[in-house]
Amino acid sequence: MASLRGLSRPARSLPLSQLPRQTYTACSIRCASSQAAKAEAEEDLQELETDSLLHAPPLSEEEKRQFRPWKRALDRQFMLPSGRYQYHPPKYNRGPLHPIQSPPSSDPVARDFVPGPFNFPRLKHTYQSTIAPDLMTLLYEHTPPGTPKNETPQRLRGWDGSSPYHKNRPLRGPRGGPNLPLLERDITFKNIPEIKEVTIASYVPEAVKDPEHLLAARTAMLALTGTLPTVTKTKHSIAQWGIKEGEKAGVKTTLIGNAAYEFLDRCIHLVFPKIKDWKGISATTGDGSGNLAWGFTPEELKLFPEIEVNYSMYPAKMLPGCRVFVKTTATSDRHARLLLQAMGVPFYGKV
Template identity: 60%
Template sequence: MATSLRGVSRSARALQPFSSTQFASVRRCASTQAPGSGATPAAASKNIPDLAELETRSALEAPLPSAEDKKDFRPWKRAADRKARLPSSRYQYHPPKYNRGPLHPIQSPPSSDPIARDFVPGPFNMPRLKETFRTNLASDLMTLAYIHIPPGTPKKEPTERLRSWEGDSPYFANRARRAPRGAPELPIRERDITFRNIPEIKEITVSTFVPAGLKDPNVLIVARAVLLAMTGSVPEMTKSKNSVVQWQLQANKTAGCKTTIYGNAAWEFLDRMIHLVFPRIKDWKGVKGSTGDGSGNVQFGLNPEDVQLFPEVECNYDMYPAKMIPGCHIAIKTTATSDRQAKLLLQGLGIPFYST
C-alpha cells in the first residue's frame, strides 16, 4: 500500500478493512528477517515505507545537553507562564482542620496517609518481639483466657461497686454513690480478652533513685548517662518530695532521674532485657508473682550488677565508674485490665514469675 498507515486516524484505521497487501506489509514489519541475504535491519527498514520513519539509533547514544540547553531549561518559568491552571479547590484535597464527629460526611484521613495533617512516616522496622507477639502470642492469649459459657446460661448481675447513702435525709435522693471503704478510687474491672482488646505493651518507665547525688553531683551524671544508654531516651531529673534523715535526703532536691519509652523503642528495650540481661543474672528466681498494681501494670527492680549486663553499658563499661552505676526500677504499663492478664502477656514474652 502506497499510503502510510500513520497518516490515517486511529478510528479510520479500525474501520478500514485489511487487504492482502496491508497484511503482507504488517507481517513483514513484524518480522526480523532481512529482505535479502546479507542485508542489515537498517537497510531493510528503508525498503519498507512504514518503517522508514522509525529511529534506528538508540536513545542512549544521544548527545548530552549543552550548556546553552541547560541555561534555557527553566521549568519554573514555564509553569509561571502557563495561563490555564487547574482550580485547587476542585482537584486538590485538603483534609479538614477540625473533626466534626464520626457521622460528618467529611472525615480526616488516617495518620498513615501522606496527605493527613498528622502524618507520621513509618513504620520503617518491626521489632522482633513485637512481630512474635502479633504472629504467635496474640492468638495464644485469646485461647488461654477463653471462658466457655454454654448457651442459655443466665447472665450474672454485676455487683454494686459503689455504696449507697444510708438514712432518710432528703439530700440523699439524687446524690452520687460513695466509693467503697478503704479505696478512694475504684480499680479497673477486668474484661474478657477478645480480638478487640488483646493486651499489649503500652509504655515502659525506667527510673533510678540515687540519694548520694546530693553530696556528689557526678553520681547523678553517671545515672543519667546509664539510663540514656539503656533506653535511647534523654532522662529527666526528679526531685525528692520529703526529707528522710536516715538517707540524708532533703525535700525538693534532685535525687534521681527517669525516662519513659513508647512504641517500638519499648519493644526493643524489653527484647534486650529478656534475651540478653535476664539469662546472665546469677541465682535469679525471676519477678515476684505478687507484683502489680491491680490495673495491668507490673513493676520490678534491677541491682547495679544487673544494669551492667545491658549491652549498651557493657560495651562502654570503662566510661562509667564502677561504683557509681546505679540500680533501676522498671515499670511496664500494658493495656490489660488486670494483673492476671498482664502476667499472661509477659510470661508469653519470656519474663519468668515465681510465687512465694
C-alpha cells in the first residue's frame, strides 16, 4: 500500500495488469526473511486473476477443451482445511458452562432452525392488538400495599394416625387422580393467556376391519391441517367392540404457532356459523388446567373449506369426525374460556 501511494495519479488509475512489476514491489528489503515472504507471496498471487471476468474475451474452443478446473484443484499443493473455516454447531448441548454453546434457533446455522414465519394470522394480530390488552385491563385487581397475602391451603391429604406406620409418611395425593390441578394465578402483564398448541385427533374404529377408513381419515386430516398426521393405536383390548391392543384405529396431529391460530380462525369464522341449531360449546369442558376441547361430527367436518372444495374425492360415508384439543397458557379453565370467548368461541350452560 505504501508503494501504491507513492505513484502518481495517472499511474494509479491504470489497472494492475498494465503496471510494471517494479512499481508495486516492496520499497526496501530489510532482511532475508522479508525477501522469502515476498517470494512466497508472489507465488500465491500467480493464481489470482487481475482482470474482471466481465471484460475478459470469450474462451476459444481450444481453451475450452484445455480448461479443466478439477485438474487444477488436484494439482494445487496447499488446500484450506475445511474444519478450520467452517462452523458446525455442536450435536449435543452439554450445559450452560460448557465453552462450546449452540447458536440460537433464529440463527440459520443452528440445527433447530426453522425458516419463517412467512405470514401473520389475522386472529393472532387481533389477539396482540386488542384481546391481550383487554384481558389484562378487565381482569386487573388492585391490591393496596400492606395487604396480607392469602396462604395456599394444603391440598394433599394427611393420615389419620390410626396405624403406627402413618408416622413420618408423606402426604397422600388428591382423590380422583394422582396429579394436582394448577392453582389459578391472577392475570398480569407477565402471564396473559394465549394459545399454545391445538391437537386434532380422529378415532376410527372401523379401520380395524377396513383400512380404507383410516386412509380417508388421514387424507381429511392432512387437508385440514397441512401436516402429515400420525397413526394412533389402541391401548386396550375391548372384546365387545372387537378391538385388540395395538391395532391402528385413528390419526392425530398437533399445530403450533401460526398454524394453530389459522385453524382456530377457520373454526370461528367459517365453520361455527354454518352449523344449524348449534348452541355452542359446553361451558363445563376443560381439564382444570386451562385446556379446552370440543368435537366435530362428520356432517360438521364437511363445512371446512378444505373438505368442501374436494368433497367428491372422499368415499361415501367414510369421512370421520374429529376432536379438537386447545392447549393454552392459562392456569384455569375460567381464564381459558375468557380467552376463547374474546376470540369468538360461543359457550353455553353454567360452569
